[in-house]
Amino acid sequence: MxxxxxxxxxxxxxxxxxxxxxxxxxxxxxxxxxxxxxxxxxxxxxxxxxxxxxxxxxxxxxxxxxxxxxxxxxxxxxxxxxxxxxxxxxxxxxxxxxxxxxxxxxxxxxxxxxxxxxxxxxxxxxxxxxxxxxxxxxxxxxxxxxxxxxxPFPKPKRETPILLGEWWDANPIDVVREATRTGAAPNVSDAYTINGQPGDLYKCSSQDTTVVPIDSGETNLLRVINAALNQPLFFTVANHKLTVVGADASYLKPFTTNVLMLGPGQTTDVLITGDQPSSRYYMAARAYQSAQNAPFDNTTTTAILQYRSAKTATSIKTVMPPLPAYNDTNTVTAFSRKFRSLGRPEVPTEIDENLFFTVGLGLNKCPPNFRKRRCQGPNGTRFTSSMNNVSFVLPRNVSILQAHHLGVPGVFTADFPASPPVKFDYTGNVSRSLWQPVRGTKVYKLKYGSRVQVVLQDTSIFTPENHPIHLHGYDFYILAEGFGNFNPKKDTAKFNLVDPPLRNTVAVPVRGWAVIRFVADNPGAWIMHCHLDVHINWGLAMVFLVENGVGKLQSLEAPPADLPLC
The missing domain is CATH 2.60.40.420 (Cupredoxins -  blue copper proteins)
Structure with missing residues (x-):
């Protein structure tokens, strides 16, 4: 039987x-x-x-x-x-x-x-x-x-993507090319956008402001995406609570908040209920800027949450929400600490690769053959950035994955350091001798199935900053975040191994650290980089090269026939 x-x-x-x-x-x-x-x-x-x-x-x-x-x-x-x-x-x-x-x-x-x-x-x-x-x-x-x-939550009446963006009143390619030529920071954007529209607070924009409908009593799902190029953003809706139910395509234990903070690359799913008087309410987003004395776009983009019964009431004044101060790190920290996975995740408890990566900016001395106009960074320098003092350089004649798959030599080296070459007070006063990184196309090799832990440590080189670090090809568990220098003797006790959130982009706190874990079960070349595009342009990136496992199902597929040639 x-x-x-x-x-x-x-x-x-x-x-x-x-x-x-x-x-x-x-x-x-x-x-x-x-x-x-x-x-x-x-x-x-x-x-x-x-x-x-x-x-x-x-x-x-x-x-x-x-x-x-x-x-x-x-x-x-x-x-x-x-x-x-x-x-x-x-x-x-x-x-x-x-x-x-x-x-x-x-x-x-x-x-x-x-x-x-x-x-x-x-x-x-x-x-x-x-x-x-x-x-x-x-x-x-x-x-x-x-x-x-x-x-895993009551089905919403309707779903609306909310894409937060950043707009330049210029060709963005020209903006970054000029910054590359001069070595200075690029011009900041002229506006933020919601679903492509700047909103009522900008000139020539009010008639095209994005309108999001809602009915009294219904619950809707907002799929919020920070697609901005260089700016973490606060997001809120006037007079309405937001119930967070997911992030980065993973479900969360629901929690309620007045405001979201998303680093570039991050997504957050929230439920919103039409429980306010029938009217028009602003959705609004503005910058979270953690780098001190750095220029940024200090404007606010808006959309309108409009109750259907208020559609014809054009004389109704739209309610504006309060937003945190641009440098309100306390609100960011409180929000981040509420994230918990739904259910019991399979967090690796044994570690095969224990890595420590510093992330941050730097300054390159002006090369002897450069004129002054090409070195317009602080004190005649050029801006740069790095992980573990390596400023990442992309190859130009073949991709890293193609070079690995075909055995093409000389494209990269497999000597990305597992820890900083020099230990120092990462978030304190850093010696100027550490401000200039080395350039290289370096990868870190992982065996298939390796259980990997990475400590991501912000540094005070030039200026500390909240860095949204994105890993391609993987989701990872965020075990803990904190401020100051990571101390394994004390901070390991703070690890959440029960229900840590599963993300693909982690906002490493300004003057702080974050610890992530994942299992290297996906063969290939996977870049990990800061999702502030100005920083990846300067070299704040590295690549994990995950080797094939055993058999077809643990091996990279063959390249497609139409894969572009260099």
Whole structure:
């Protein structure tokens, strides 16, 4: 009888698996990257967009589905597309960062990205991963549960992507090229946007302000994405509570808050209920700026949460919410500490690779062959940044993944340091002798299945700052965050091994640290970098090279036939 029951149980499991696979679908899309006229802040610009849309198309799929996107480049710049937060299990060729997993798609060329969603649900996004095209080339990527599976919270009446962006009244590529030429910091943006619109507080913007509908008594899901290029952002809605239920396509134990803080790259899913008098209420976002004395865009973008019954009441004054001060790190810390995974996650408790990475800025001395106009950083220097005193340099003739897969020598070295070459008071007064990093294309190799812990330590070199660190190809558990220098003897006791949040981007606190863990079960070349694009341009990045395991299912797939050539 017991054997018979076991047999039928196995049959049921196999049937469920077969039905689940049968429900999976293939979604095919065409992305055309090209210049399109976009008017913002009274001016019209030839802006690089996807399919003439700004922001770009929202992609909606289910867990288990396959996404196929053919990208055709009709712009005058090289381009790649990164599917931010997608695990890309064995499909590293589809990850997208230029010269890491692929050569860029040249003007006139095309490339088809193909990958399957495995075990992820919630809000992610896609964006260009080539120079500063990400300023306007981005869009939402929504992953719903498998057909028939519910959300772990009451089903919302409607869902609305809220994409927070950053706008320059100039060509962003020209902005970063000028900064590269001079060695100084790039010009800050002229506005922030919600779903591409700056909102009522900017000139020539009020008639196009984004309007988000809601009915009295209904509960809706806002999928908030920080797509800004260089700025962590606060987000709030006047007179309404926000119940956080997910982040980075992972579910959370719900908690209620008045304000969100998202670093660039991060996503947060929140429920909002129409429990206020029928009217119009501003959604608003503004900068969180942790670097002292650094210029930033100190403006506020708005959208309108509008009750349907108030639609015709044009005379109603829209309610404005309070927002934290731009340097309110206490609010950021309190918000971050509320994140807990839903259920019991499988946190690795044994560690094979215990790594310690410093992150921060630096200053390069002016090279002897450079004129003064090329060294306009502080005291005649050029800005730089680094991890463990290595300023990352992208290859130019072949990608790191191609070089690894084909055995091409001389493209990278496998000597990225597991800890800082010199130990120092990371968040104290740092000797000027440590301000200039070494340049290199260095990777850190991981064996398949390695259990990895990384301590990410901010530094006071030039200025401490909150750094949103994003790891491609993986989600990771954030075990703890704190301020000052990480002390393993004291701070290990603070680790949450019960229900830590699962993220793909961690905001390392200003003058502080964060500890993450993951299992290296996805072979390929995976860049880990600061998602402030000005910092990755300066070299705040490194690459994990995860080796193949045993057999086909633990090995990187073969490269696609249309993989772009350098």
């Amino acid at each position: 017991e054997a018979s029951s076991s047999f039928f149980f196995v049959i049921l499991v196999l049937l469920a698996s077969a039905l689940s696979s049968a429900n999976a679908r293939v979604h095919e899309h065409q992305f055309v990257v090209q210049a399109h006229k976009v008017k913002r802040l009274c001016k019209t610009h030839n802006t690089i967009t996807v399919n003439g849309q700004f922001p770009g198309p929202t992609l909606e799929i289910n867990n288990g589905d396959t996404l196929v996107v053919k990208v055709t480049n009709k712009a005058r710049y090289n381009v790649t597309i990164h599917w931010h937060g997608i695990r890309q299990m064995r499909t590293g060729w589809a990850d997208g960062p230029e010269f890491v997993t692929q050569c860029p798609i040249r003007p006139g060329g095309s490339y088809t990205y193909r990958f399957t969603i495995q075990g992820q649900e919630g809000t992610l996004w896609w964006h260009a991963h080539s120079s500063w095209l990400r300023a306007t080339v981005y869009g939402a990527l929504i992953i719903r549960p498998r057909e028939g599976d519910p959300y």
